[in-house]
Amino acid sequence: MKKLGSAVELEQLRKKIASQRDPKRTCIVTSVGTCGLARGAAGVAQAISAELKKDGLNGSVDLRTTGCHGFCEIEPVVVIYPKRIVYQHVTPADVPEIISETVSKGKIITRLLYTNPATGRKIVREQTIPFYGKQYRLLTDSIRFIDPHNIEDYIALGGYSALCKVLFDMHPEEVLDEISRSGLRGRGGAGFPTFRKWESARNAPSYDGIRYVICNADEGDPGAYMDRSLLEGNPHSVIEGMIIGAYTMGSHHGYVYVRNEYPLAVENLRIALDQARQYGLLGRNILGSNFDFDIKISRGGGAFICGESTALMASLEGRIGEPRPKHIHTALKGLYGRPTNLNNVETWANVPLIINRGAKWYTTIGTEGSKGTKIFSLVGKINNTGLVEVPMGITLREMVYDIGGGIRGGKKFKAVQTGGPSGGCIPESLIDLPIDFDRLAESGSMMGSGGMIVMDEGTCMVDMARYFVKFLTEESCGKCVPCREGLDRMLDILTDITEGRGKKEDIELLEELGDVIKEASLCGLGGTAPNPVLSTIRYFRDEYEAHITDRRCPAGVCKALITFTVDAVNCTGCRVCARECPQGAISGEKKEIHFIDQGKCIKCGLCRDLCKFDAVLVS
Amino acid sequence: MIELTIDGTKVRVEKGTSVLEAAKEMGITIPTLCYYPGLSSYGECRVCLVEVVKGKNRSSLEASCAMPVEQGLVIRTNSEKAKKARKLVVELLIASCPTSKTLQDMASNMGINRIRFKIKDRGCILCGRCVRYCKEQMRSGGIGFVGRGTSRRVATAFGVTPAECRNCGGCEWICPVCERACTANNLINGLCGGCQNLAPVETCAICTGCSESVGAHGHTVY
Numbered sequence: 001m002k003k004l005g006s007a008v009e010l011e012q013l014r015k016k017i018a019s020q021r022d023p024k025r026t027c028i029v030t031s032v033g034t035c036g037l038a039r040g041a042a043g044v045a046q047a048i049s050a051e052l053k054k055d056g057l058n059g060s061v062d063l064r065t066t067g068c069h070g071f072c073e074i075e076p077v078v079v080i081y082p083k084r085i086v087y088q089h090v091t092p093a094d095v096p097e098i099i100s101e102t103v104s105k106g107k108i109i110t111r112l113l114y115t116n117p118a119t120g121r122k123i124v125r126e127q128t129i130p131f132y133g134k135q136y137r138l139l140t141d142s143i144r145f146i147d148p149h150n151i152e153d154y155i156a157l158g159g160y161s162a163l164c165k166v167l168f169d170m171h172p173e174e175v176l177d178e179i180s181r182s183g184l185r186g187r188g189g190a191g192f193p194t195f196r197k198w199e200s201a202r203n204a205p206s207y208d209g210i211r212y213v214i215c216n217a218d219e220g221d222p223g224a225y226m227d228r229s230l231l232e233g234n235p236h237s238v239i240e241g242m243i244i245g246a247y248t249m250g251s252h253h254g255y256v257y258v259r260n261e262y263p264l265a266v267e268n269l270r271i272a273l274d275q276a277r278q279y280g281l282l283g284r285n286i287l288g289s290n291f292d293f294d295i296k297i298s299r300g301g302g303a304f305i306c307g308e309s310t311a312l313m314a315s316l317e318g319r320i321g322e323p324r325p326k327h328i329h330t331a332l333k334g335l336y337g338r339p340t341n342l343n344n345v346e347t348w349a350n351v352p353l354i355i356n357r358g359a360k361w362y363t364t365i366g367t368e369g370s371k372g373t374k375i376f377s378l379v380g381k382i383n384n385t386g387l388v389e390v391p392m393g394i395t396l397r398e399m400v401y402d403i404g405g406g407i408r409g410g411k412k413f414k415a416v417q418t419g420g421p422s423g424g425c426i427p428e429s430l431i432d433l434p435i436d437f438d439r440l441a442e443s444g445s446m447m448g449s450g451g452m453i454v455m456d457e458g459t460c461m462v463d464m465a466r467y468f469v470k471f472l473t474e475e476s477c478g479k480c481v482p483c484r485e486g487l488d489r490m491l492d493i494l495t496d497i498t499e500g501r502g503k504k505e506d507i508e509l510l511e512e513l514g515d516v517i518k519e520a521s522l523c524g525l526g527g528t529a530p531n532p533v534l535s536t537i538r539y540f541r542d543e544y545e546a547h548i549t550d551r552r553c554p555a556g557v558c559k560a561l562i563t564f565t566v567d568a569v570n571c572t573g574c575r576v577c578a579r580e581c582p583q584g585a586i587s588g589e590k591k592e593i594h595f596i597d598q599g600k601c602i603k604c605g606l607c608r609d610l611c612k613f614d615a616v617l618v619s
Numbered sequence: 620m621i622e623l624t625i626d627g628t629k630v631r632v633e634k635g636t637s638v639l640e641a642a643k644e645m646g647i648t649i650p651t652l653c654y655y656p657g658l659s660s661y662g663e664c665r666v667c668l669v670e671v672v673k674g675k676n677r678s679s680l681e682a683s684c685a686m687p688v689e690q691g692l693v694i695r696t697n698s699e700k701a702k703k704a705r706k707l708v709v710e711l712l713i714a715s716c717p718t719s720k721t722l723q724d725m726a727s728n729m730g731i732n733r734i735r736f737k738i739k740d741r742g743c744i745l746c747g748r749c750v751r752y753c754k755e756q757m758r759s760g761g762i763g764f765v766g767r768g769t770s771r772r773v774a775t776a777f778g779v780t781p782a783e784c785r786n787c788g789g790c791e792w793i794c795p796v797c798e799r800a801c802t803a804n805n806l807i808n809g810l811c812g813g814c815q816n817l818a819p820v821e822t823c824a825i826c827t828g829c830s831e832s833v834g835a836h837g838h839t840v841y
Contacts, residue, residue: 324662325682327685474768475767478767478769480664481665482665485714486707488739488769492737516703519679520708
């Protein structure tokens with residue numbers, strides 16, 4: 001491929017690609033993001049390719065492998081264009097039938113279709129699945145049309161046109177103005193106005209003129225994976241955003257700091273960077289504009305704290321990943337002491353969109369203080385798990401019931417944890433809360449990177465808070481005392497409570513400790529770490545009290561506080577539980593009421609899960 | 620010169636001075652632990668927290684040793700908020716290192732009368748004075764931090780004494796824990812109650828004065 005020397009050449013290439021593609025031609029799309037691969041999508045993609053070859057169809061049918069389409073629950077997914085017929089849970093064994101029936105004859109295989117759980121009807125087309133109904137997929141929709149290993153897919157969709165517009169028609173000040181008017185706020189969690197960061201990095205003095213732009217892809221929250229999905233599925237949108245940012249700030253050096261635990265994201269990003277370089281979209285003299293910029297990948301070593309800006313930069317420099325006090329902002333003195341701008345993957349991906357379609361259009365989406373869309377990973381005890389992109393201001397109720405399809409197993413909704421391990425819990429009473437940066441913060445939680453863990457009535461809030469505090473204790477860098485020692489002691493107290501050793505004054509002590517950790521910690525990790533504890537005390541104080549005063553776990557989760565017994569009325573004596581109990585703790589003859597030996601019982605809960613007659617009671 | 624307000628008094632200091640040094644010039648003592656003159660500031664121990672007033676009802680806590688002065692700053696070194704946080708921080712520190720005389724004295728001065736947390740004697744408060752001394756004063760860098768979170772510790776690389784180490788003993792000398800170890804063996808509620816601690820020790824009515832020997836965990840007050 002010859003390097004593109006000008007904007008005209010890019011447009012010519014775009015036209016050439018379009019002329020070679022027939023939108024009416026059959027194209028089989030398999031999604032092979034990490035979620036798809038985990039469920040065997042690679043085998044399906046291979047089987048499709050082999051089957052087409054066998055049937056001699058490989059000349060007339062296109063094949064494409066893309067990133068995750070969003071609905072992880074139904075992976076592996078195969079979509080057949082142009083009709084957009086979607087098949088769920090496809091196995092390699094289904095492939096011959098798909099080729100012979102759907103691809104060759106146009107017949108639909110009902111068995112593989114998605115069933116709407118609300119109506120029981122089968123759904124043929126991808127866009128009519130209710131999961132996608134209330135979403136507004138600005139950033140993520142293109143993933144389904146893009147093979148991340150092929151830059152031409154991105155260019156065909158209008159990719160890099162925002163870059164052309166910026167390089168040839170706009171002054172950096174104009175770009176800054178556009179971003180400022182769009183009201184874009186950082187998607188990494190804190191929601192800091194993006195243009196302010198850009199402005200300070202642009203205006204900050206640098207003694208040798210070097211400035212850096214960094215993409216923060218060190219996404220470590222349990223249950224959050226939107227950055228991974230974007231990098232895997234559409235890496236060029238992030239790269240394009242970074243080049244535009246670099247042009248605005250006068251930077252020539254970029255880094256993507258990405259978790260090493262995301263091998264597919266690293267691989268796809270590396271390929272995307274190589275291709276962008278080959279096409280002259282990165283490197284020296286981008287598109288003949290005399291602007292130089294290149295991006296390097298830096299892989300993280302597995303520390304959660306390295307998602308914090310100063311710790312990330314320390315790690316990038318090769319030092320221990322621990323934060324420093326931010327009295328001098330990184331925009332003024334960041335990486336190697338030079339002005340540095342750091343934005344999250346999703347923030348960067350928003351930039352080309354704003355440039356292409358204008359700030360005015362962008363401000364029509366979202367709420368007063370938070371514009372645009374936000375990607376959430378909707379996980380937990382919910383029917384439809386997956387990546388969800390919604391306009392800011394959507395209510396929690398819409399998220400849980402309309403998009404998420406309600407709680408799994410018909411149970412009752414209890415709370416939702418937003419913002420990752422250091423976010424807070426939002427109880428059912430606030431289910432009509434519109435989701436944006438400010439409203440979430442008011443409710444004692446935060447936007448965070450966009451993890452959304454849904455919990456049902458079977459979740460113990462004390463145990464949940466303990467889980468997150470344990471995660472944070474292990475992931476704290478250990479530099480400052482409130483975070484290192486405070487969280488450790490908080491974990492001790494919570495463990496005591498869940499194991500039935502709680503004391504009356506513990507709740508007060510937890511609150512005092514939480515307040516001080518929040519105020520006195522050095523960085524954002526400690527500054528938000530007590531949130532799961534403080535918000536659960538705020539909304540579920542009665543559960544803490546039940547653990548402490550009654551030595552009882554209302555949700556039936558904390559092992560030290562519960563006992564399993566057999567209900568004499570419901571037990572049919574089927575022996576299923578007795579057979580499967582790993583401890584052999586259940587005795588009883590066939591058709592007779594069973595008995596659980598408390599001395600042997602390890603409270604694993606297997607009997608309760610297996611019993612079809614609800615005859616195992618937890619008290 | 621930069622003008623700021625500390626505890627209601629206006630003061631002019633040179634640019635680059637830390638809030639801690641500015642307060643010191645005014646004769647205001649702020650307790651410190653990881654700070655040491657001549658070493659770079661690290662902001663680890665959070666004992667030198669001060670309240671930075673930001674508007675009418677807003678304020679934040681900052682480590683004064685690592686905070687450079689800024690024009691118009693309003694600082695309160697002894698507000699309730701700052702004192703409360705400092706006390707809890709020292710309480711946490713004693714819980715992880717009860718044998719430090721420096722810490723026990725500090726607790727006494729602050730009026731801390733009991734440690735409410737489990738005592739886990741780690742023998743080190745990870746203030747990093749030794750690490751910075753070795754690197755900055757001895758130009759050696761023989762020791763550093765290893766691990767993260769609660770498993771963080773000061774160690775040499777791979778547990779082997781490196782060639783850089785000159786056995787100067789500086790690390791031991793500058794350590795606030797090794798330098799003066801509290802030798803009291805009767806810790807009550809985690810506090811030594813010995814030489815300097817004049818704060819009234821809170822004990823339960825039942826066991827005060829009983830002849831039962833008190834372990835390192837002290838009496839538990841119910």
